[in-house]
Amino acid sequence: MxxxxxxxxxxxxxxxxxxxxxxxxxxxxxxxxxxxxxxxxxxxxxxxxxxxxxxxxxxxxxxxxxxxxxxxxxxxxxxxxxxxxxxxxxxxxxxxxxxxxxxxxxxxxxxxxxxxxxxxxxxxxxxxxxxxxxIPIVQTLSQGLVGNNIESLYGILNGTTNYILTRMTEAGANFDPMLKEAQDKGFAEADPTMDIDGTDAAQKLALLCRLAFRAKLSPSNIIKEGISHITALDIDFARELGYTIKLLGIAKAVGDRIEARVHPAMVPHGELLADIRNEFNAVEIVGSAVDSQVFYGKGAGxxxxxxxxxxxxxxxxxxxxxGVPSIGSALAPLPDAKLIPLDEVNTGCYCRFTVNDRPGVLAQIATLFSGVGISIETVIQHGRSESGTVPLIMITHDATEAAMRTAISRINDLSFVTEDAQVIRILHP
Ligand SMILES: NC(=O)c1ccc[n+]([C@@H]2O[C@H](COP(=O)([O-])OP(=O)(O)OC[C@H]3O[C@@H](n4cnc5c(N)ncnc54)[C@H](OP(=O)(O)O)[C@@H]3O)[C@@H](O)[C@H]2O)c1
CATH class of the missing domain: 3.40.50.720 (NAD(P)-binding Rossmann-like Domain)
Structure with a gap:
């Protein structure tokens, strides 16, 4: 019938x-x-x-x-x-x-x-x-990987922002013209706010967390940062340091708590996620039995x-x-996720400071970092600009967001710092 x-x-x-x-x-x-x-x-x-x-x-x-x-x-x-x-x-x-x-x-x-x-x-x-x-990601999590404890997942979940970041990387361009190009080519909507500010990716991450960790969370409780502040300069430095900037949705099980965040991240060259171009999506899932698997394909259309x-x-x-009844979506009832607060999130960071180029600058910034227990892995400083300010790039070792925020706020107050620092978290899969 x-x-x-x-x-x-x-x-x-x-x-x-x-x-x-x-x-x-x-x-x-x-x-x-x-x-x-x-x-x-x-x-x-x-x-x-x-x-x-x-x-x-x-x-x-x-x-x-x-x-x-x-x-x-x-x-x-x-x-x-x-x-x-x-x-x-x-x-x-x-x-x-x-x-x-x-x-x-x-x-x-x-x-x-x-x-x-x-x-x-x-x-x-x-x-x-x-x-x-x-990408059959729901089926993968609910059936294909059912024999695994899901330990973490990392996703390029939004095609619009991935298109814009790819074009910024490949054309050496800033955000605004590449957003316009994405709109002209139909990869971004007339009002792209929900894509650009990470809301769309956070909504998808909330659903993935339900499946992966069997806990419910509201997208509004996910740590969220968009891509509009990323500049061509950051993309250039990222390349020099061996990274590609991607908007990632990241979720991890840490004990009985979940870390869930959406933000631009420095993805090391050599990671599959660094090579996902244009409007494509990809999700890397780490399961207790299968280890890491990456799922890649068209995320819309x-x-x-x-x-x-x-x-x-x-x-x-x-x-x-x-004649087999569905067991519902198997996603209810679910307990509320216990989320790790932002202050406790631990990552290395790329920091770009815009400073007046004078002796002692580096030492003073390093002192403020070490005052909150943050150590520095790499420093880059090139040339001198006509305006007398130069970008000073520091890659930090892992530190909590709370420590990083304290250090950055103190550094922004230094007299020779002319703009608020740009901070982009680094992916350590
Ligand atoms: N497009 C994608 O690539 C994509 C990807 C993933 C998910 N989605 C999701 O898929 C859903 C549909 O997206 P879409 O792109 O197919 O949208 P769409 O092209 O705008 O289609 C919406 C359809 O719903 C009909 N409709 C809207 N309001 C209605 C109402 N009050 N009563 C009766 N019919 C109504 C429209 O009728 P008319 O045709 O007469 O206007 C149209 O046929 C959305 O939830 C979207 O987020 C879309």
Whole structure:
């Protein structure tokens, strides 16, 4: 018997899903034994051309028509936004329907009751497409690596910022023109704030932490810093020192606590993450049994994202067909994560000071670092500028954020320091 599919949204991702279901219908039927039928589709504008031809009576402008249609068993939410998507998904789950969504913002910010409802009703809530698009990272964490304690994960989780940082690195350019280029090429939205300030990556990291560490946390509790303050000068010095600057999402289990942070990081050349270019995403997972594995691919776009939606859909349809109840998303109930506070985070740092070039500068800065127990690994100082100020670069050994903040604030107050210091944490995987 055919399984009824309902789509809420048939834009970029929904169109891709419809295309895959259309093109691979024979494969799903003959190989998977699944006859999938798109029975209802909600859109805003009925007059727009759509990715596939369907009878007009299958379209509606009311998403509740999709949920209330008794012939729809699996609902795919690809409309985006928090309201009304949250209430629509909740209604679908309450009605005993499986749901697949690509909506990371919704799940990360307001997903708790959705995960709980899925568990209570023993229906599926698939969200593979919401993290790193086409990379099957949810499946990897929940199935492929189920025999491991996840020790840490490091991810390039946002394609827009990775594109901008790659172009800054390769063109030797500053942030603003490369943001404009990313917008012109469709890799950044007209309002790129959520990408640039790290919010999008923090939302994905919060969902990854649920899967990896079985604890829930709000994206707002993740330590977060964006990329707009990174300059071409920092990228040049990073290269000279053997690093590439990437926006990373980092999560680690430390005893019964979790360290979770999103910020630009100096990634040593030779690490796979240093070589992830342009709009691509990658996640490195360190598991107790497998050690380190890296997953790489397209993190967004019509077909990669649709691929992930369809993967969830097929998994849920197979269970339905076999009469096996889903055990919810297996992500509820979860305890709140015990997060390591920022002050305790321990990293080495790249520090760029802008100073008047005069004798004793280096010694005074080094003294302030050593006063809070921070030792210096490398120092670089080149030439003299016409303005009389020069960049002074120091790489520090590992130290707590609290110690680093104290030192930097004292250094910024020195009379020969002309600008606030630039500080970028170093990745020590
Ligand atoms: N695009 C990507 O690369 C990507 C990657 C990962 C995750 N996602 C996520 O996937 C979701 C969908 O993104 P998208 O890029 O496909 O968005 P989109 O192209 O804007 O499509 C949204 C669809 O929802 C429909 N819609 C919006 N509001 C509606 C309403 N109130 N009632 C009925 N239909 C409504 C729109 O109808 P009309 O067509 O009539 O306007 C459209 O078909 C979002 O949660 C997004 O974050 C997207």
């Amino acid at each position: 055919a399984i009824g599919i309902g789509l809420i949204g048939m834009g970029v991702v929904g169109g891709g899903v419809a295309r895959i279901l259309n093109e691979r219908a024979d494969f799903f039927k003959n190989v998977k034994g699944l006859d999938l039928d798109i029975r209802k589709v909600a859109v805003r504008d009925l007059s727009k051309p759509r990715a596939i031809d369907l009878p007009t009576d299958r379209f509606t402008t009311d998403p509740m028509d999709v949920i209330n249609d008794p012939s729809v068993q699996i609902v795919i939410e690809v409309m985006g936004g928090i309201d009304p998507a949250h209430d629509l998904i909740l209604s679908a789950l309450k009605a005993g329907k499986d749901v697949v969504t690509a909506n990371k913002a919704l799940l990360a910010e307001q997903g708790d009751d959705l995960f709980e409802m899925a568990a209570q009703k023993q229906v599926g809530l698939g969200f593979e497409a919401s993290i790193c698009g086409g 019509e077909m990669p994202t649709a691929s992930a939606v369809v993967a969830d859909l097929i998994g849920l349809a197979e269970k339905r067909q076999a």
